[in-house]
Amino acid sequence: MRSSPPCTPPTTAASCRVAPSRPVTGARKGEQTPAADLPVARVVVDVPLAHLDRPFDYLVPATAAATAVPGCRVRVRFAGQQVDGFLLSRAAESDFGGRLGYLTRVVSPEPVLSPEIAALARSVADRYAGAMIDVLRLAIPPRHAKVESEPPAGPSPVPAAPPVQGWHRYPRGPAFLDAVRAGRQAHAVWQALPGEDWPARLAELAVTAAAGERGAVLVVPDYRDVARLHAACVALAGEEAVVALSADAGPAKRYRRWLSVLRGTARIVVGTRASVFAPVRRPGLFVVWDDGDDLHADPHSPYPHVRDVLVQRAHAAGASVVVAGFARTAEAQLLVDTGWAPEIVGSREELRAAAPRVVALGESDVQLARDPAARAARIPSVAFDAARTALQAGRPVLVQVPRGGYVPALACQHCRAPARCRRCAGPLGLPAARPDSGPAGEGPSAPTCRWCGVPDTAFRCGTCGSRRLRAIVVGARRTAEELGRAFAEVPVVGSGATEVLATVPNRPALVVATPGAEPVPEEGYGAALLLDGWALLGRADLRAGEEALRRWMLAAALVRSHREGGRVVVMAESVLAPVQALVRWDPVWHARQELDARTELGFPPAVRMAAVDGPAKALAVFLEELELPPTGEVLGPVPLGPEDRERALVRTSRAEGRALAAALATAQHVRTARKEPDPIRVRLDPLELI
């Protein structure tokens, strides 16, 4: 109903209906009036209930007319509580039939949620059957009021286009660089040549984009990569134009850097997974380096993957995309196969020139190396020879071991199948000795499941029935000891979970490192020994082969070319596909195989799949209510761990991926609307599937 006295200030039908109709002059003390212009604020509220994942309308009080800008943080009264929210937009009127409340306050007028990121968060939430507010929590760092009040620096100078030679080693490299330079949208899947100075190449792309006044976002797995790539960008574009975003900085530093992106000071963003949402101005280039690294999958709801977000964002922004690494994932292969991205790979001649000589073990070597009784033979003679030669030439040698600690995994003594927990099929291991306990003392502890923690005192192999166990991985410490004895004159340095070295000098040294912690050598390793390859390949994981090859290539790429004497010895059987791919340095061949295998099995990325888990009963109800699209199919549920939890896999064709996510979201809405106490977790295309 329109009230008869005219609303003051002039209003629309909606605001008149919902606002106090009393003229301002007659308003009671403390009574609010709506803003004259666009009095309705659409707000996304921070509440954990899935069915409330939509905007709610509020009135903007006249006092906040200028500060309640789109993208600002607000506080609102929602169901009696004060909750945080983001103001999406201002509108003249509301569709809501009821009475609107006022914004409680504008927390800050800083427009932290740009329309671009708001739209991205919505589409990422939809893609992953999650809530927009959860994506915003990943995308926008917590506010730091003091930092926000610091005067902004203003845009940094546009950097000059860098001279670029490095991309000429790749037949399609110069064309891609031209597209970035011209501001054309281009896509690429890039496999870096072994030994490639990939931070330099990516910096060249980023600074080229920045020189054309386009922003660039480069996402890498961890803070060490951030540091390297940041340094490479700074070398070409100067300090001001580049910012490093990673979670390890404190809240103030983190927010200051993020604001420098928002305010247009920084033009190039280098960071870990959350940087994929960084609000760069005029985005022109998005890069994900080493897209197979698990760190690119965010462990927080809705569990988005950097590569997917990047592709969605670049598509909406008309920006270029590079999905890069030494190895290639099945997902990247699909981008190539569907024609979405041309591949950038080195020419045959360049590859021949750059690659180290890689040798794998024959069957007899493997038997020897696996035998813990022949301790000295654990590192076979080809490996010793490679190490000795490199050390004599004055170069460091990389020794890659799977994990830190001591004897972490167990296998059947007889058939060597990985020892699995009888309850949950998780891997059995020996619990790590307490660091403070003495060397001797308490006896050996029972094999224990590393997933559910249940000790198994009466192991029996599921494959051959043997009761005897053996260690299949010898930890970094013991390997270091053995090598140290073999090369007594050479220093042994370790890099792993506790301390990670960034670089090593060009001197003889044995560098023992776990995957991902390999120090970058000043001038290339003389050799790399990739130990315990069967342990990497023995994981009961769909991606074990891909993951092993990725880690090997990351390490082997740090070795000098075979022309400079670079040797790589991988302790795994040469008949295995990932080993062959390493020996031939053919990541494309392996990615094709991997994608074919997943297509055959009906696993992502060939199909869209969701892992749904929760308490057995709640899960059953959820699956019952789930209205799947035509190609939908439910696998399981199967028990998950020692609790009452179960997990089902739900899959559809890729074409029905959106419909699958929508169906899952709807089922979640129904649950939260009913106030079901048991949470059901939904993850789309999760990395660990079996």
Place this chain on the structure above:
DNA sequence: GCAATGAGCGTC
């Protein structure tokens, strides 16, 4: 027949 009370629910 109908106020007073309380549980349940939706949330602008």
Place this chain on the structure above:
DNA sequence: ACGCTCATTGCT
């Protein structure tokens, strides 16, 4: 965590 609805209770 409020304010709304709707059911139940208890009194005239």
